[in-house]
Amino acid sequence: MARYGMALDYKSCINCKACESACKEENGILLGADNHRIWVGVNEIEGLFPDLSIGSSNFQPSQCQQCDNAPCQSVCPTNATYYDDNGVVRVNPDQCILCTYCMQACPYDARYIDDRTVTVDKCNFCSDTRLIHGETTTACQATCPTKVRIFGDLDDPESEISQTLRDREHYSLKAHLGTKPKLFYLT
């Protein structure tokens, strides 16, 4: 029993998209622009040449924020979206009726329709492929060449993620909505 979260040292991201590829490969995500569990957001460089703001250009890898108070879970009419024992927000494809209300409710555009099961799919921190076997990594984290991602148990004070979050300033996306995300951006 754990409470998994992820910290992102996003300023180290080089937008190589290895994480996107690893996620697709690991979880068998179908090809197509809309079919993605994770993505790399791009803050374009601001200003006009030659007065360019170098600091404005950065990359923001993102995915489902694994909210502790997930809007997608509370709007699900059949409880197909649920919190598992590790605090991961997951979808039971047998119960999903594909009303796509969760896609409306998610503030992060983290959900999409999986044509394999014809239900809504999302990032589950590789629960099916890694966590279930006792591994405590995710495909995106393991593949990242610049070690942007730190994955671990937020309830374990000795875990790397807990120590990092104690030591470094961080923020969460759209935290004002009260969603209590478990993805943290390190500044």
Added chain:
Amino acid sequence: MDLSKLVPFNKHTVRSFFDFERSALNIFMFWFSMGLVGMMLAGIGIYLIEGHHAYGVTRQHAWGLLIAMYVFFVVSSTGLCIMSSLGHVFNIKAFQIVGKRAIIGAIITILTGFAVIAFEIGHPVRMVIYNVLTPGLTSAIWWMGTLYGLYLFFIILEFFFLNNANHKFSKIFGLAGLVVGLAAHSNLGAVFGFLVARPIANGVFFPLYFILSAMVTGSYLLFLIYGWRYKMKFPPEVKGFMVTLSQVLGLLLAILMFFEVWRALTAIYGHMPERGDIAIHMITSKNFLIGEFLLGMLIPFIIIVWSKGRAIKAMVYASITGMIGIFFMRYDLVHDTQLAPMMPLKIREYSLPPGLVEYIPTATEWMISLGAIGLAFMMYYAADRFFNLDHDPEESH
């Protein structure tokens, strides 16, 4: 067992069922309805082959025209139920003639709404099963769906007792249908109002507005139903009802415009991101200005005010523009809610950051959505043939 003793209805052969007056308008409506239903069936065929890929919906705009049409039909149903209850539940004399015709209209429109949503929900059978087995009690969709099911049950019983002239039970189930219908309908507003992620929809507005706009829709439909029933030659009793109805509609439209003004002002004031900008886009769009405002509110309102509610024939025609306006209200409700992209950083190489999310309904969506109107026409024709929907002045309420 003779079914007609339990539920009085007119017996028909196939020939007598289609034996309507062969006027140009009737023949046009017959083929028009047949064409629409044919279109719907073709659309359903394409959907069954291609699934949601036949629709223009995307990851960022997951709800499209079919959701708008579902809302259109269920708002019509609740509207007819509320307006008819003014007569046989609240005993307002002028409205007492509308009972059966409005309730059968309410049953037909909600069944049509369910028919449309069945091709939008990916797994409608699974929905029925898990709605019961693992109910999501914090979900507005669960409450809306469950209450609408109950509402349909009550108004069918209401019609049954109205048809049997049992006014005690028709009143009881009429009241039950009204209360549950109002709850279901405001929950439909809450489906949008509960979206904390979407500031343009989030809040108390939609649950209240849905009830008000349902009453406006119900009034337009009553004009159309009675205009069609009497082919513009209204008996005095019906004339009196329609004058009262247009006066009530005038008041409702005034309140609706008042609501819209304050909604726009509160949304724009302060220019809050994903709210102020979206509201400005909304109220400056042709859909709003021409569709919602001009057709849906202004034209009927001017006719009512100008004639002091007495131009009932003009109001029947204005109800056609009114219903077109109502369609735009439902479409805009669904579309505008999804205009703001949820993750503005999500861009691809060599592309501009996303502005507003775009959506264009596909031919399949139009076929199913507009075709459903033909389905409603056909069901109404059948109901009109099988049941005596006119008010019997001898009956006391």
